[in-house]
Amino acid sequence: MKEKFFQNRIALVTLLSACGIVAVSMGLRQTFGLFSDFFVKDLQCTITQFGLAIGLQMLMWGMFAPIFGAMADKIGGNKVTIIAFAFMALGIYLLYSGPNTGVFFQINLGLLVGIGLGGTAISVQIGEVGKHFPNKTRGLAIGIVVAMASIGYFFSPLYTKFALSEFGWEKTLQTYLYFIIFGMIAGIFLFPVKKDKNTSGKVIVDEQTIPEALKEAFTHRGFILLTLGFFVCGFNITLVSAHIPGYIQERGFEVWTAFAILSLIGLFNIFGTLSFGYLSGKYSKKILLSILYFSRGIVLILFLFLPTSTYVALGFGIIYGFLWLSTIPPTNGIVSQIFGTKYLAMLYGVVFFSHQIGSFLGAYLGGYFFDKYGSYDYAFYLSIGLSFFATLVHLPIDEKPVMRISVV
Numbered sequence: 001m002k003e004k005f006f007q008n009r010i011a012l013v014t015l016l017s018a019c020g021i022v023a024v025s026m027g028l029r030q031t032f033g034l035f036s037d038f039f040v041k042d043l044q045c046t047i048t049q050f051g052l053a054i055g056l057q058m059l060m061w062g063m064f065a066p067i068f069g070a071m072a073d074k075i076g077g078n079k080v081t082i083i084a085f086a087f088m089a090l091g092i093y094l095l096y097s098g099p100n101t102g103v104f105f106q107i108n109l110g111l112l113v114g115i116g117l118g119g120t121a122i123s124v125q126i127g128e129v130g131k132h133f134p135n136k137t138r139g140l141a142i143g144i145v146v147a148m149a150s151i152g153y154f155f156s157p158l159y160t161k162f163a164l165s166e167f168g169w170e171k172t173l174q175t176y177l178y179f180i181i182f183g184m185i186a187g188i189f190l191f192p193v194k195k196d197k198n199t200s201g202k203v204i205v206d207e208q209t210i211p212e213a214l215k216e217a218f219t220h221r222g223f224i225l226l227t228l229g230f231f232v233c234g235f236n237i238t239l240v241s242a243h244i245p246g247y248i249q250e251r252g253f254e255v256w257t258a259f260a261i262l263s264l265i266g267l268f269n270i271f272g273t274l275s276f277g278y279l280s281g282k283y284s285k286k287i288l289l290s291i292l293y294f295s296r297g298i299v300l301i302l303f304l305f306l307p308t309s310t311y312v313a314l315g316f317g318i319i320y321g322f323l324w325l326s327t328i329p330p331t332n333g334i335v336s337q338i339f340g341t342k343y344l345a346m347l348y349g350v351v352f353f354s355h356q357i358g359s360f361l362g363a364y365l366g367g368y369f370f371d372k373y374g375s376y377d378y379a380f381y382l383s384i385g386l387s388f389f390a391t392l393v394h395l396p397i398d399e400k401p402v403m404r405i406s407v408v
């Protein structure tokens with residue numbers, strides 16, 4: 001008999017809730033670069049200070065992902081989501097109402113918004129969703145959530161460009177608060193799994209504590225290798241998202257090409273995450289990850305060394321977009337498959353922190369290599385090398401559940 005995708009109505013409601021949350025959170029996060037000229041003009045902010053705030057935001061996002069994850073595993077993702085959105089709302093409110101210059105700019109955009117992202121941008125949500133689905137369908141469920149983040153990626157810049165031209169930057173940020181209120185309402189329905197509930201396909205976990213869970217994870221070779229691999233993911237995608245506009249101009253393309261590449265990445269990421277979410281329930285997750293990182297390396301080589309062409313650039317956006325966040329379903333799936341789902345949000349948050357360190361370095365080293373050598377090529381060479389490193393580093397991972405748990 002074919003197993004139902006939704007075990008119960010709570011699973012359906014939780015999945016829809018997570019989709020709404022990440023569409024808001026990830027969508028808003030994608031738009032801050034569009035405000036840079038306004039911040040420079042009206043808040044006496046330099047480009048370097050703006051970059052520092054975004055870098056701080058990424059680090060806070062990564063640092064607070066495991067903290068909010070641990071809280072979600074204890075008190076529920078619904079409560080944590082509302083708390084985190086409150087931090088984001090406060091940061092955005094202060095960003096347009098003040099104080100919002102100097103160190104306050106860093107606190108508002110970097111610290112407060114970054115903390116908010118830690119509890120609303122994917123980690124907590126897919127951790128909670130993962131607990132409602134058995135191992136065979138968990139990857140697809142997570143892929144659906146990540147695909148909704150991609151939809152937020154795609155539409156939020158379009159809205160922001162319209163709002164900035166019609167209302168100005170302060171009013172645009174003010175409208176963001178309405179989206180956050182929607183996210184909070186959606187967060188109410190991010191239901192945790194009832195304790196001691198034994199549904200088919202669920203991982204049954206004993207009364208393990210948080211310190212014991214962390215010790216178990218950090219002494220497991222597979223967890224360390226997975227964390228190293230996800231560092232590469234962060235480096236790969238942030239190097240492209242932060243520096244592809246500059247690289248495109250360096251190669252002699254028209255400015256619109258960079259916007260087209262980023263739009264195609266957002267669009268085709270939807271298909272990629274859904275595809276690899278489905279495949280994660282069918283095939284070895286570590287092999288899928290090795291294929292993904294190997295493919296990234298090959299696509300980057302082709303993009304760098306094929307003759308300059310608009311078709312090559314757009315093809316890069318399509319294929320790299322398909323590979324963009326497709327690493328999330330199998331990465332999260334390995335964590336839940338090995339360690340169970342009791343502390344899934346926290347443990348995935350730890351892995352995600354390494355992703356954000358990679359993101360910070362991808363953004364920083366791209367600019368560093370350009371300033372030092374007058375070209376982005378060396379940063380992309382490093383990204384290619386890291387992609388092949390990640391291809392190999394996943395292969396030794398043992399995907400079998402630890403002896404403490406059993407999969408029904």
